[in-house]
Amino acid sequence: MKKPVLIAAGVAVVALAGTLLLKKDDEASVAAAAGSALVAVKVPALGDEALKGEALFNDNCASCHGKNAAGRDGNGPPLVHKIYEPNHHADGSFYLAAMRGVRAHHWPFGDMPPVEGIREDQVASIVTYVRTLQRENGIF
Known part of the structure; x- marks a missing residue:
């Protein structure tokens, strides 16, 4: 009986850790997007x-x-x-x-x-x- 509970607890811990890591990556992506260019601009030779x-x-x-x-x-x-x-x-x-x-x-x-x-x-x-x-x- 203890073995299934330990396995379930282990799975829950791994899932929680994965969720926290993904959330951190999402937050980093949002932070990187803030301040990013809104349009693509072709730059010609300038006089x-x-x-x-x-x-x-x-x-x-x-x-x-x-x-x-x-x-x-x-x-x-x-x-x-x-x-x-x-x-x-x-x-x-x-x-x-x-x-x-x-x-x-x-x-x-x-x-x-x-x-x-x-x-x-x-x-x-x-x-x-x-x-x-x-x-x-x-x-x-």
Whole structure:
């Protein structure tokens, strides 16, 4: 009688340990997904102004909008997205967003604060970079 009870207890312990290990793996997967890119972005060869914009984007925007403007899960939307095509969001909207911030209206990421210390000429370079990425990815 003791042997079946011990076997059942052993099976229960192994099952519990397996469940805990799987749960830990799932939590790690969720943590890894947070901050991951939201869209795939093809990056073309960049001209001088776009390269300057890339550096400025990485310093001022990528923490929320992700590397290559692909967005970051849980942080900010991708700018290489049809919502930001020039006919819907003209270049001026990028200037206003950077200088004044913007209220959330397309995405559930919350309001975007102004980018501290950014200048209009720097935003112009960032816009060149983002528009170059958009064109390469079929967003006109």
